[in-house]
Amino acid sequence: MKKEHIYPVVLTIAGFDGSGGAGIQADIKTISALGCYATSVLTALPVQNTCGVKAIHTIPTEIVQMQLQTIMEDIRPDAIKIGMVHSLELVRIIAEMLQEYPEIPVVFDPVMVATSGHRLIKEDTINEIVNTLFPLSTIITPNLDEAAVLTGAPIGSVDEMRLLGTKIMEKGCQHLLLKGGHLPTKELTSILFDQKGIIAEYTSEKIETNNRHGSGCTLSSAIAAYLAQGKKIPDAVNLAQQYVHEAIKEGADVAIGKGNGPLNHFFAPQQLLKRKAPL
Template sequence: MNTKNYQYPSVLTIAGFDGSGGAGIQADIKTISALGCYATSALTALPVQNTQGVRAVYPIPYRVVEEQIETILDDIFPNAIKIGMVHTGELVYTITDTLARYPDVPVVFDPVMVATSGDTLIEDKTIATIVERLFPLAAVITPNMDEAAILAEMPVRTLDNMHYAGEKIRKLGCRSILLKGGHLDSQRLTSLYFDTQGNVHEFSFDKLETNNTHGSGCTLSSAIASYIALGDSFLEAVVKGQEYVHQAILHGCDVLAGKGNGPLNHFFNPQQLTKYGLA
């Protein structure tokens, strides 16, 4: 019988489904795997969608979500957790009540609140529950400019707006925030990371002219969780996560996959599954 001397760094993703493979739990699993971690998952909803949009959403019973999370935590305990869209207050309570028993696991939360069309996806009371329950639980939250505008209750269109909005959101109880600047009207896109000490770090990338960005937010939050699982600090994980997403978009710019907004190339430079020695 072979002796088991090693373990994989694992990341649990709690998110919705995307049958087209570009976003949601599929993008999360691809990202976590491409970065050398072991992916586990708990499904929160079953959207029927492709690269052109969402046709319907079928919810997963809350008790089933709870059982999925508990079953994974009982067996393959994660080094980090990524949470995607939570569309109801009841789902927020289900997730936070379950994870509250494991306060030492770093959580990366992608607060998906606004569709590409600009429509708000969740109700105000759900947003309030997210702020009250999920924000204190999360090590890093990753809102885009539209989501930051909702959370800060102000327009967020410029870099100056982002600085001000980030400070307002930080006071809502977040430990750290990566405010993504992908919607800035400029050829140079800037994101801001407000760290646990209140410092602000600025990151800029050249804008890539492509519509193959479906799932970029899911991918970024999963990449940050993966780097945390691999032992990086929150700041290091944020830096590496952004670079990974930039390269994944760059290497997928010239690919036709679907008739709408295409996916990233998650496997532009896949890493071997990492193993580390058991204590």
Template sequence: MSRNRTYISILSIAGSDSGGGAGIQADLKTFSALGCYGTSAITAITVQNTLGVKAIHKVPAEIVQGQIKAVMDDIKPKAIKMGMVHSAALARTIALTLKDYPNVPIIFDPVMVSTSGHRLIENDTIAMLQQELFPLAMLITPNLDEAEILANMNIKTVDDMKHAAEKMISSGCNAVLVKGGHLNGPDLFDVYLDQSGNHKIFKSAAIRTENTHGTGCTLSSAIAAYVAFGNDLTNAIGQAKRYVEQAIISGKEVKTGEGKGPLNHFFDAKNLIKTTVI
């Protein structure tokens, strides 16, 4: 029996959401919906549902490192999605570990604040993320709350988003996608900028729904999937945004829990999948 074929695999380094809508759970659903083989290195276990985060249990750094190495050395993912990194020590450990795999693109969603407004990151961790992990990432995808923290400024307009992206690029990021989903208005704008000066604004219509839990995790995971398929970064972002938009539309009337519900990741899985093996 031949074993020459392989799945297109992706590693998610992120926290676990017991409610199933965000974090590792959203990442694995997204990878599967888009035809990839999902693997994981869990950084934290959250007590969480659609109403918010109640508690966080941190996984020891050496266990996180072990999970990463176990997957990278054996399954050899074609891309990495990174999410919740809650401490400076963990950020340092992950950075040292990933430097052994320099050719694998990393999409980093720097999770700092949950949808419900719960702070998920320790204060001394931010500088370590900027110093150690951001330079390793192909792209970082902060939302407005996170971009305000990283750029140290208030963001109220698309021009503010552009300025925040410029500040993050000047601090050493390779490419930034500032997500504008929290701005009020009939349209949504995401601002892309990279070290070469390439700039693009992604525009989409706002969708009226409370079911947006895990949107950021899903978008960054989808970008990683499309990068793994060989797309360049801006094309991967565009395709990922279309996937997320349809997942939101498909799940906007579904009731899951008493708070902010999740997206419908498998709204059209059969037609979304490009390939399962190569």
């Protein structure tokens, strides 16, 4: 049979989560639920469950590089999502790859701080991320803990988010979605910036549940999925925020594991989207 169609493809570059709620598993679930085809490159193998991380096995950088090359030469993605990048060498390998494909939109979720508050990556790696990956990313999606690492100042209000988001943009970002879920407020506020300033502010009801494990991974993957479908940044962010809100809402009363449970990624799954293959 003649192959006349293709799927929108999203490549996720991220770590493993055996509990299924975050990391590369959450990425693949999200990308699939939104009608896109997921490919993946594994960067690390944490040993974890819903209660926390017990150990981390690092994937050798040459194996990560081979994974990237093997996927890119066969299935060219329409968007790329990057999760935790935990070493200087890995930052450089990913940056070299991105420089070869400047036309592909990149969503970078700069995971830097654990829920416990501990730094997950060293200062020199953070500096390399800012200097090399930020300018190559279409949009970065830090939470307030990560934003505090980037600015050197804690963020305790929406007004401070507006101010310090502008400072993060000065580091060479194209777009920034600053997530305010850690604020002690009844509403969740996220702010989207570009190089000219604030584009949009998104506000939604904060759902009382501990089933939020992987929400950051899910949001960044959802943005990538919508970009792969051809949406513009503001629309992709808006749709992704709606998807995450509903995924949290639909999974809020479900008991999976003894700790922080996952979202319901498949509350309304789409079929794989088809479009005409280029001639």
